[in-house]
Amino acid sequence: MPLDLLSLLSQRRLVRRPRRADAASVEPIPEPTPEPPHDAKPSSAAIKIKKLSPIFGARVVSGFDTATPASAEEAATLRSLILEHKLLVLPGGDLSAEQLAALGNSLGLGPAQAFGAKALAPYMKVVARDVLALEYGPESPRADINLWHQDHSWRGAPTRFELSYAAVSPLGGDVLYADAVAAHASLSPRLKALLDGATNVTVLAKGYQNLDVRDPKYAEVLATHRPVAQPVVAVDALTGDTWLNVNAAYSVSIPEMGAAESAALLPMLCAHVAKPDHCVRVHYEPGDVVIFDNHRLQHYAVSDYWPEPRRVLRMSFAPTRIAAAVAPERDRPAAAAGPRA
Secondary structure (H helix, E strand, O other), X not given: OOOOHHHHHHHHHHOOOXXXXXXXXXXXOOOOOXXXXXXXXXXXXXXXXXXXXXXXXXXXXXXXXXOOOOOHHHHHHHHHHHHHHOEEXXXXXXXXXXHHHHHHHHOOOOOEOOOXXXXXXXXXXXXXXXXXXXXXXXXXXXXXXXXXXXXOOOOOOOOOEEEEEEEEOOOOOOEEEEEHHHHHHOOOHHHHHHHOXXXXXXXXXHHOOOOOOOOHHHHHHHHHOOOEXXXXXXXXXXXXXXXXXXXXXXXXXXXXXXXXXXXXXXXXXXXXXXXXXXEEEEOOOOOOEEEEEOOOEEEEEOOOOOOOOXXXXXXXXXXXXXEEOOOOHHHOOOOOOOOOO
């Protein structure tokens, strides 16, 4: 068959190499985008949460690594989530006390707070700057912290935020949290009006009855921290929430009332905060970091894990003076009418 030269030349033209004059029209191959370093922190937009309950609390399910300090953007996002949900659980990790301190101090929750009388208990010890370890086990007595309380509420300026890290967490050892904002909201209008302007006296010694007052260090702490008056109904400066500010561990009396009235009403108010309607039980998985609002929540540590060993690291942040709530005029009790002329 004769060769079709025109056809052959046409095919060669289709596959020819570009001449020097055509080189400028050839698009360059784009350079590959460099991968970010493995230790780069993700954007805070990647932080995803799941609510723990309809009342309060949330768990971060992805987008944050507790092994390294939070970036400024991540810290702002986490603070916002803590204020919104009152309690936030960060995903687990294997952290040293120093890593936990770096993580906690990177969150911008305020200055770390000294532990005061806590460090005097036999099962507690300072293990790093700003970090306290609570250690229990078969050789120690059953934990005696199973009571409803707000940490450092015996101070004029109690802790604002608390951070707990479950270093060793057997089955059990959960923590119950109660929403003091929901507790105030569920009071009757008549009782809210009665509590307007009332105070409750908080005393350090009531919450540490296991310590020996003859211990010079404990006696010094008691002498330094005299009883203080806290508002029964308080307002949160950061969120505007109104909350019921009494707790069974440290509140001893309502001085605006008679002794019998105070003795009847104060335990009722403390029990009201801890109603199941206001509570969430948080199960600590090993490595979980839990941050909670110590003003608007109370907590109760369950010691059902004993005699299994348990180790929890704690940090306290931002002591804040509590302000009394100012009730609207419509909620104030009407002034008593004087005698008719």
